[in-house]
Amino acid sequence: MLRAPHPAAADPRPTRTTGAPPVRRxxxxxxxxxxxxxxxxxxxxxxxxxxxxxxxxxxxxxxxxxxxxxxxxxxxxxxxxxxxxxxxxxxxxxxxxxxxxxxxxxxxxxxxxxxxxxxxxxxxxxxxxxxxxxxxxxxxxxxxxxxxxxxxxxxxxxxxxxxxxxxxxxxxxxxxxxCLRPAQSVASAVSKVLSGLRARFPLGYTTIHPRLEPDWRAHCAAHPLHDCLVDEAEWASRLSRRRSLGPGPGASALYVVGGARYDPRPFRARNLSSVSKYDFVSREDLVPLRYASSLAAVDFFVALEADMAYGYMWSSMDVILFEARRYACRPMEPIHLLRGDWVRVVSKWTRSYFYYGLDDALRHLGRAPACRPRPGGHGGARGRRLRAGHSRDVPQSRQGLSSTR
The missing domain is CATH 3.40.50 (Rossmann fold)
Structure with a gap:
């Protein structure tokens, strides 16, 4: 049972009493x-x-x-x-x-x-x-x-x-x-996927996330939402229209993330090349990645490195990916046909579900002195964060987890 709060406990941040040793919190x-x-x-x-x-x-x-x-x-x-x-x-x-x-x-x-x-x-x-x-x-x-x-x-x-x-x-x-960087087993797969993408698509690539899982299809059937289910043909159509407005790097090379199977034919019909992580890793590479979270982590870190990304914005994956990419000074847009400022539209949902607004996050990012490519201490060339175990930028005294003993 919890003790009754101290009368001065409105702010639980620690205070120091003269002569008393610090209390570890x-x-x-x-x-x-x-x-x-x-x-x-x-x-x-x-x-x-x-x-x-x-x-x-x-x-x-x-x-x-x-x-x-x-x-x-x-x-x-x-x-x-x-x-x-x-x-x-x-x-x-x-x-x-x-x-x-x-x-x-x-x-x-x-x-x-x-x-x-x-x-x-x-x-x-x-x-x-x-x-x-x-x-x-x-x-x-x-x-x-x-x-x-x-x-x-x-x-x-x-x-x-x-x-x-x-x-x-x-x-x-x-x-x-x-400060997030993949574990060694995840980083090995990420590096292999990135090497394959850059070899096949030297002009860059675009990440997309078609949310086509069976459970989401069922959800959309029961709870109609604006643009709830966007199938492969509609994804290909919208991407083609955006490409015609301004091609940009990697506009025709698509890296498809997510756990759902997808049909590549609608993309090919629009002269779009589509691949996934399974096109670049072998069965042996996947042995240490037998969990859905491990496979999703591969997609997350590869998507962070993409030249461009389009997301299905009614998804925690794309909300957190959008935020992380913007913090790393990389663009991302929704696939949806939204009137007006799409960030504000999506922010209404993030405020009600995750209790923070994407528009507020962007506003505070805009007030930062500079948009650094590696927030939280990441520096160097593109892809440096993916080399697990690399610690040249971390002082020797701070390598490893803090002692718990």
Whole structure:
């Protein structure tokens, strides 16, 4: 049971008492299923840890949805998808956020039920949710006589609301996404796909995400939305029209991402070449990537490097991909036929579902001093982030995860 909050616990950020040793503050959180939903959870959890000055324990990831039903609920270590040492060193350097690989020795987890306390959105000022959340954080952070305490805020998917003027929150999002780099097994496949793409399409390539999975087809049949289902023929038609307005690099070479099978014939009929990761990797390359999340991670990092990208914007994959690409100074547009400013149209949905607006993210990006190609400490030539294990830009003292002992 949680202790009653201290009267001065409205702000749970740490204070120092003269002569008292510093108290180590540790935050735990969990993520949902599906790679891109997990990324949304990861970003929000790290934003909360930075805001309230906690050390964050890397969450357990999951095998994901889609292929190989027996692996969908398989827990994965963070390091099976991402370069954990680089992520930790990058956040420490760029955001002064310490990341731990596991709960420190001698610490116990104390769970708070943020959803029960506040509803889905934990920092809703209008309903007093932020005060309740902060009081619960402060109460749960009180140390025990014989053990340290880590606060577990539970499954943190679409829980944190970003106000339009939350410059700190959007800056944190940019840093967290910029610090991601693939794990070695994922990076090997990504490098092979990129090499194949550049050899076959020396003028560049465009990433597209036709959302054609059976479950989404069923959803569109039951819940009609604007442009809910865009089939291959319509994708090809719209891409051809956009190409005629301004070809750009890689306009005729399409890298198709996502877990659904697609029909390449409508693209060929429009003189568009379409390929997927399976055109460049062998069966042996896929042995360590037996989870849907691993395969989705390959697509995500290859899509980040594309010269252009078109997304199906009613999708967590394309929302987070759009944001990450814009932070990396790379363009992306929707495939939809939307009247007016499409970013504002999509932002209405992201505000209601993910609690942040894409237009607000872009507005804060526009206020940044410069659009750097590698936010959060990434520098160098295109593709450098993909070389897992490369640590020349990380000081030796900060390589590896922060010690938990």
């Amino acid at each position: 540790v935050l735990l959180f969990s993520v949902g299923n599906g790679l891109h939903n997990q990324l949304m959870s990861l970003v929000d959890g790290m934003v909360v840890a930075r805001r309230y000055r906690y050390e964050a324990v890397l969450p357990t990831m999951w095998g994901g949805m889609g292929v190989r039903a027996e692996n969908r609920s398989q827990p994965l270590g963070f390091e099976q998808l991402y370069d954990a040492p680089h992520f930790a060193a990058c956040l420490l350097r760029a955001a002064r956020l310490r990341v731990l690989s596991e709960l420190p020795s001698g610490y116990i987890a104390r769970r708070i039920n943020a959803t029960r306390l506040t509803g889905r959105k934990v920092n809703d000022h209008a309903n007093g949710n932020l005060a309740a959340f902060e009081q619960a954080l402060a109460a749960a952070s009180q140390p025990l006589p014989a053990a340290g305490v880590a606060v577990d805020i539970g499954r943190f998917y679409a829980r944190w609301w970003y106000a339009p003027d939350d410059a700190e929150g959007f800056a944190s999002r940019r840093v967290v996404l910029g």
